[in-house]
Amino acid sequence: MLHIYCPHCGESRDEEEFHPAGQAHIERPKDPDACTDKEWGEFLYFRRNPRGVHHELWVHAAGCRKFFNMTRNTQTYEIKEVYKLGEQPSVVAE
């Protein structure tokens, strides 16, 4: 069970309090109506599934309800860092 530091609460808490919410840094296209079906399909469905470092979106669901980003190694489960939305990671996935 992961031990996750919530950057909003400033505390490490058990995984039970959190929900993963998919890949981080997926931005909704600014003008969806100008997207082709292919572009929209890629935004909708295509996600990375790396064995190694990955940027993920999490929410402190049973805590402050705030979303935040996490850089995590999907193989070792090591959490490299957590950072707030709008911030950029200092450890970058390949």
Next chain:
Amino acid sequence: MAQQTNNETRRLSAGGRIDRSKPITFTFNDKQYKGYEGDTLASALLANGVDIIGRSFKYSRPRGIVAAGAEEPNAIMQLGATEATQIPNVRATQQALYDGLVCKVTNGWPNVDNDLMGWVGKLGGKMMPPGFYYKTFMYPKSMWETYESYIRKAAGLGRSPKENDPDRYDNMNQHCDVLVVGGGPAGLMAALTAARGGARVILADEQNEFGGSLLSSKESIGNKPATEWVDDVVTELARFDNVQLLTHATVNGYHDHNFLTIHQHLTDQSFDKAPNGKICQRLHRVRAKWVVLATGAHERPLVYGNNDVPGCMVANAVSTYIQRYGVVPGKDLVLMTTNDNAYRAALDWHDAGHNVVAIVDTRKNSKGTLVEAARERGMTVMLGSGVVDVQGSKRVTSVSIAKLNEAGDQVEGSVIEVKADTVASSGGWSPVIHLSCHTGSRPVWSDEVVGFLPGPSQQQQLTAGAMNGAYSTAAALEQGMNAGQSALEKLAMKMADVSVPETETLDEAEPMALFHIPHPKPTHKAPKQFVDLQNDVTAAGIELACREGFESIEHVKRYTAMGFGTDQGKLGNINGMAIAAKYLKQSIPETGTTIFRPNYTPVTFGAIAGRDCGELFEPKRYTAMHQWHMEHGAKFEDVGQWKRPWYYPKAGETMQEALNRECLATRESVGILDASTLGKIDIQGKDAREFLGRVYTNAWAKLAVGKCRYGLMCGEDGMVFDDGVTSCLAENHFLMTTTTGGAAHVLSWLELYHQTEWPELEVYFTSVTDHWATMTISGPNSRRLLETLTDGDVSKESMSFMDWRAMTVAGVPARVFRISFTGELSFEINVQANYGMHVWKALFEQGKQFNLTPYGTETMHILRAEKGFIIAGQDTDGSVHPFDLGMPWAVSMQKPFSFIGKRGMQREDCVRKDRKQLVGLKTTDPSVVLPEGAQGVFDPKASIPMPMVGHVSSSYWSANLGRSVAMGFVKGGHDKMGQKVYYPLVDGRVVEAEICSPVFLDPKGERQNV
């Protein structure tokens, strides 16, 4: 009645850590036996001369006790004096003996001494080769269940109780600086060091007392007997406030981020059923800053012919039974060893006054301290030799010994046979690396240790003692201390004042790396040489697996079942890998190892569940009017965690009769529904209106204060996932309602978009579901009923359909919404939840004159289906967009912002004409109610598999219309009005239905506009 026996034939008159003043009576296989406090079930059985404690899994061969700890593969018991207190798969070596203990063998049917499956085993490996499940029992497939029940009964895999467990279990969450796993010399030293340094320490050991190997040792530490040193350390540790000592506590899982689970046995080590509601077992869930693994090592038995006959044991277990329990498990011993250490077993046997027939040492030379001690006692030491097989069926009767070549892979010369009843064997030690493997760390082979050592770990993990291959007590103590200091350093605490006590040093010769003793016959013709006793895996079986192409050790494991089940490869894995490596002509590191997974030993479901069972399994949510529903005989339906009234049967009514009555009463006069469970989200902020426009498919820009509007919520793919009515309470203040089950998801969805996409919008969301009690009165008399209780003007003129007004109802402040899910004139009354019951009762007081009838979720479903209103989650399944639902009026493509779902529902696939579309379904026979989920076809005579064109999503008997009503999906259904669709059912009937509008009642909506 159990037979009485008192036949402790193998107990020494003195010695051991048992309390001879506290005799204990217990029952094994319906026979009574005696033991002492301090015994394990295994030591007591051995003391009583019980040789056979089960039958083997596959070949049904008689089996005896082999080991003295968690690694025991055979002595797996079914425990429990009553049906309710049955516990399967308890290792006799780990179960403390208590007065009144009742156990039975797990394997063996009808009984261990005369086993029906024995004949299968006698036919040898030919009928049950590795992979026998796949090969022998898979065909014909229809027979598998028959085979399985037979195999299970015969092989015996333990059974769960048929009655509820009367005992209480517990979970405990803990944090500590250092968790020390294992209370042997290394673990004690680590704990002592960390404790003296001021760290918060938990020390856990699976045995009933701390000390580990020292409890069965004659060594001295710090110039006193080792057990005295143990007592001193434990006494000191117990005095620390920052130390928690857990015995009978197996750390059985090492999970990510230093989260470990400890399965602690409490009253189950003393009682069949806990007295006074005491806790039976506890699962500690520990988050440790640092972990010191000091889990020790298991001695490896050697693999030789018939090495499963009762009397064949691990050398170290022989010492343990003698030293710790005062039990010598036989009369005449042959010891076979590859190392000096195992000589202790022969020395202990001899010193207990029993006969050591021979020490068979596979090495050509040896003259260590212990070897010399054996020679001094006049024992026969046969160098360069091995036990090739033993004779006997229910107990070893004689032992065959032969000279081996230098490499130990060939027999040289003739075989001699000696009389003996016990064979102790040792192939060296295997570090207990299970826990370090749990988190994904791959173990590393060490030629020096002749075993796998823990590999690099991601965890905050330190290791010490025998699990590092440091087998001497001196090395264990030193490594323990270093691990303790190291943990303190990493915790930024000061070093502890501690030093390693003095120990004796022994001269030890090099051990030999030997696993599989050769036989004069080739392996596949030799007597069975067992590698994994619990799963009946033999050396020949592993060779066969390799020959059949299973070259990866992971495949060998799965094909042969080596290391499966509760055994987890504790005794057999290394031997198995060595045999595979030898056959494949490669080294052990090249062959690799399988990985260990949690749990180290079996954990009861009770301990995992803890208090989270029965009423505490899951929270239940009740509305403010729940008590009234109970008193009025409501049947309840679970909707998420909510208990919602389903229907209110009167005496003698069937469900359908109750529904008919509720439906008719509502449309004829007035009905009432407890709608409190609908999700309610309070939305405020200057951009609230803009936000609504982005998350709903329809327009919100012009919704005036005092007005309500229905909206559909879609995902980015354009598919509907929730719906509800949102009301404008003030210019920057809205109240959104969601489906009962969707409330949490919708709130999270709103937060997601606000936080990730549009943080610039000033808007706040608050769940207010539980703040309000909501009651819907519906029917032509609902206005007259409301008028008796309110100060507000609810007339048609001042409060139109889709208006809301603040007013008082029954004297309390209320928000009343004129919205309708039944198609009738309806008012949804919201009052503060704690006024809910008062208002509800007041409505019934006034409602008598109107025959006010309570209805539940089922009638709500019927009434809305008569009107063709959808239920999100029933008439949607994540694959339908608003146009599929025939609800284009709920989508505004003109909104300036591209709302969520807009782009998605315009994709090529979403604008196909032949999509499955929601339509009404009118059965040709009005009395037939289509089953929900039935699949429709256009041509019922088409050959099977028929092309399916959509399913029935909602279907009911409508008492108001005197016929069935249904909605469902039909390919291109919106353009097929009046056409027929057919539903072939499981029972052979084919129901014909006409595609129609889903609005069966009052298509013009006149009833709600009055």
